[in-house]
Amino acid sequence: MRSMLLKSCQRKLTQKVSIRSGDAFNNLQYTLALLKPDLFTQPHCVKAVLNEFIPMNGLKIVIQKTVSWSVKDAQYFYAEHRGKYFFQRLTDYLSSGPFFALVLQGPDAISKWRKLIGPTRPDKARIHHPETLRAHFGLTDTRNSFHGSGKRGFFVY
Numbered sequence: 001m002r003s004m005l006l007k008s009c010q011r012k013l014t015q016k017v018s019i020r021s022g023d024a025f026n027n028l029q030y031t032l033a034l035l036k037p038d039l040f041t042q043p044h045c046v047k048a049v050l051n052e053f054i055p056m057n058g059l060k061i062v063i064q065k066t067v068s069w070s071v072k073d074a075q076y077f078y079a080e081h082r083g084k085y086f087f088q089r090l091t092d093y094l095s096s097g098p099f100f101a102l103v104l105q106g107p108d109a110i111s112k113w114r115k116l117i118g119p120t121r122p123d124k125a126r127i128h129h130p131e132t133l134r135a136h137f138g139l140t141d142t143r144n145s146f147h148g149s150g151k152r153g154f155f156v157y
């Protein structure tokens with residue numbers, strides 16, 4: 001399984017990649033991280049996240065790709081929230097411009113990245129978890145700058 005994972009990671013970024021996240025090998029995991037459109041428009045913030053926050057927290061970027069989603073792509077990705085009052089706002093936002101998709105690797109990468117990005121709401125993050133990325137960079141409940149996959153499973157982009 002590990003060699004399959006590594007093979008997937010080594011494919012060129014232009015190719016469609018399918019990786020099984022969260023497979024443990026000596027606690028090694030892969031996780032999907034999104035640096036959402038609001039952050040993408042702030043190159044100095046992106047630079048700080050990529051070059052400082054991620055490596056300093058024991059995570060390694062194995063794939064980095066700029067993506068642009070249609071509304072349908074965003075609706076598919078966030079399907080679990082369909083029907084909620086913020087669904088249209090959320091999917092309009094994710095399809096409003098380009099953003100970065102990263103595959104991060106490291107021990108306990110899934111929970112480590114989720115912990116690093118912090119609570120969904122940046123205002124709450126600034127009060128209760130001021131050290132987190134959403135506290136530093138998040139703007140609003142919708143434009144909260146980051147996504148971290150919450151569970152093991154396949155992701156394709």
Ligand SMILES: Nc1ncnc2c1ncn2[C@@H]1O[C@H](COP(=O)(O)OP(=O)(O)OP(=O)(O)O)[C@@H](O)[C@H]1O
Pocket residue numbers: 081086090119120141142143144146147148149150
């Ligand atoms: N109450 C809300 N009002 C507005 N937007 C919301 C609200 N709750 C969630 N969202 C938006 O939907 C996204 C997905 O919500 P979820 O509950 O999965 O939070 P999360 O796991 O912290 O975020 P993400 O899935 O983006 O990592 C959030 O990142 C946020 O942009």
